[in-house]
Amino acid sequence: FRFVVVxxxxxxxxxxxxxxxxxxxxxxxxxxxxxxxxMERYRSFATFYKNSTAAAAPFPQTAKIARIATPLFPSAxxxxxxxxxxxxxxxxxxxxxTVNVNGPHTHRTGMSRAEPVNVHMSGKHIPQDSxxxxxxxxFLSPLAAEQCRGLPVTGADCMNRLKCxxxxxxxxxxxxGTFGGIPPLGGLSLPPGVIVxxxxxxxAGSSGVTMSDSAFQIAxxxxxxQHSGSSCSGSPxxxxxxxxxxxxxxxxxxxxxxxxxxxxxxxxxxxxxxKTGHQICKxxxxxxxxxxxxxxxxxxxxxxxxxxxxxxxxxxx
DNA sequence: TATTACGTCGTG
DNA sequence: CACGACGTAATA
Numbered sequence: 001f002r003f004v005v006v007x008x009x010x011x012x013x014x015x016x017x018x019x020x021x022x023x024x025x026x027x028x029x030x031x032x033x034x035x036x037x038x039m040e041r042y043r044s045f046a047t048f049y050k051n052s053t054a055a056a057a058p059f060p061q062t063a064k065i066a067r068i069a070t071p072l073f074p075s076a077x078x079x080x081x082x083x084x085x086x087x088x089x090x091x092x093x094x095x096x097x098t099v100n101v102n103g104p105h106t107h108r109t110g111m112s113r114a115e116p117v118n119v120h121m122s123g124k125h126i127p128q129d130s131x132x133x134x135x136x137x138x139f140l141s142p143l144a145a146e147q148c149r150g151l152p153v154t155g156a157d158c159m160n161r162l163k164c165x166x167x168x169x170x171x172x173x174x175x176x177g178t179f180g181g182i183p184p185l186g187g188l189s190l191p192p193g194v195i196v197x198x199x200x201x202x203x204a205g206s207s208g209v210t211m212s213d214s215a216f217q218i219a220x221x222x223x224x225x226q227h228s229g230s231s232c233s234g235s236p237x238x239x240x241x242x243x244x245x246x247x248x249x250x251x252x253x254x255x256x257x258x259x260x261x262x263x264x265x266x267x268x269x270x271x272x273x274x275k276t277g278h279q280i281c282k283x284x285x286x287x288x289x290x291x292x293x294x295x296x297x298x299x300x301x302x303x304x305x306x307x308x309x310x311x312x313x314x315x316x317x
Numbered sequence: 318t319a320t321t322a323c324g325t326c327g328t329g
Numbered sequence: 330c331a332c333g334a335c336g337t338a339a340t341a
Binding site for chain 1: 321322323324
């Protein structure tokens with residue numbers, strides 16, 4: 001699944017939390033999404049309506065209240081299926097990454113692997129099933145790659161430099177899909193800050209992971225920690241519930257800056273020595289994998305979900 | 318089967 | 330420690 005922040009604000013400029021960047025909304029970060037608590041959301045709305053009286057004028061008080069009071073996942077408890085047609089929504093601008101959602105030792109098959117973009121592999125087949133066309137005139141251009149080649153560039157920086165074409169012509173307001181690759185949401189109105197978890201079309205039957213499946217995976221892990229009364233700070237094996245689990249390769253977290261980088265730098269030792277080194281680009285090496293096994297981020301991830309004010313986890317399920 | 322990249326080990 | 334080489338798990 002993917003986290004998609006829907007920045008939709010009827011008849012008014014976007015709220016402060018999501019500045020308008022129609023050319024490329026960029027990556028807001030899972031952490032940014034998840035830590036958009038109800039309180040922050042309320043504050044965002046309040047500030048917005050307070051500071052932009054002109055924009056807020058058309059909004060009656062009842063509408064404002066109703067809008068702020070809208071839960072983050074308004075339809076989630078009605079059905080396990082995604083209530084909005086965002087199946088091919090893109091967030092990272094690449095195929096879904098095999099990220100560590102369920103824990104470092106909890107292997108899930110069927111999740112698509114990342115499609116690393118190597119600037120030296122121009123002839124390599126690039127899947128077109130993602131929502132953002134990865135054509136030569138898109139963000140895979142040598143220019144974009146070169147721009148991202150700077151060493152201490154964050155993933156977000158890298159994404160922001162990518163050439164995401166506007167989803168609507170300049171001057172128009174995007175009322176439908178906010179990201180360039182997101183199809184219009186039709187008549188469905190979602191409050192700003194909504195996090196939509198979607199599945200992706202990744203080939204026929206290639207993924208057995210559904211939106212609800214993944215959501216429940218996260219929910220169950222978090223809930224288990226909560227119900228067991230543990231601090232969720234145990235070892236990965238403990239998190240997995242089996243200390244005797246055979247040692248497996250850890251997977252990249254998918255959310256740290258290096259993980260969010262899309263391209264190999266091409267100049268680091270790992271890139272230059274790829275044939276024999278078998279190592280990922282130094283600037284794409286997951287921060288979590290650099291650490292010794294045992295101190296993992298998914299602890300914080302699930303902790304955030306579990307203890308988030310406003311019950312985001314509840315809505316996510 | 319080919320590719321990617323994690324884990325480990327030897328070396329300096 | 331960093332680095333390179335290698336085995337090999339995971340995936341396309």
